[in-house]
Amino acid sequence: MTGTDLKVACCSLAVHDVDEALAFYRDVLGFEARDDVGPQGVRRVGVRSPTQPVVQIILEAPAEDPLVPPADRQAIEGLMVQGLLGRLVFVTTDCDAAFERIEAAGAEVMQEPIDQADGVRDCVFLDPSGNMLRFTQPLRPGTRGR
Known part of the structure; x- marks a missing residue:
């Protein structure tokens, strides 16, 4: 496999509130919402630009994930605030x-x-x-x- 075989398909962003982030990316930037799902009740929403539909940005709130330990949640929130x-x-x-x-x-x-x-x-x-x-x-x- 060479570097020319690789393409970005998806990336994720940590957000405080999935609904607030979705409104921004959809209503302000004009992205389309996709794949509004998540495992074990943790919501993740994919958004994509209509002009680049093969690349998706996943909006997820790590503070809502019960599998993330409290200390890690606090560290993530601190980085997000900054x-x-x-x-x-x-x-x-x-x-x-x-x-x-x-x-x-x-x-x-x-x-x-x-x-x-x-x-x-x-x-x-x-x-x-x-x-x-x-x-x-x-x-x-x-x-x-x-």
Whole structure:
């Protein structure tokens, strides 16, 4: 098996509240909900972008999982509060439009759109659970600065 045989199919994000996270990813980002299930009563919801349906993000609340020991739950919650647990990067064709739409929905802004030295324009938000979401737009030569 070589690296070219591998593709990302799924990743998971720890969230404080699955319903709150689902509302954000569905209503603000426009993702579709999938696979709203979970073992032993622990709810996990998959969401996916309509433009990239083969990749799914699983939203799950580790604090609700009875198999996670209390000390581990506390450690996970501490990392979540600090915004250190989950980070996702999304590619967009219009960083500024994405910023305006997500900011208008009330998401916490970490960075307004700026041109980066590596040839992208990006902005950063936190989701309702403190996961960092970066929205990046590749810049064409000669398009720096708006």
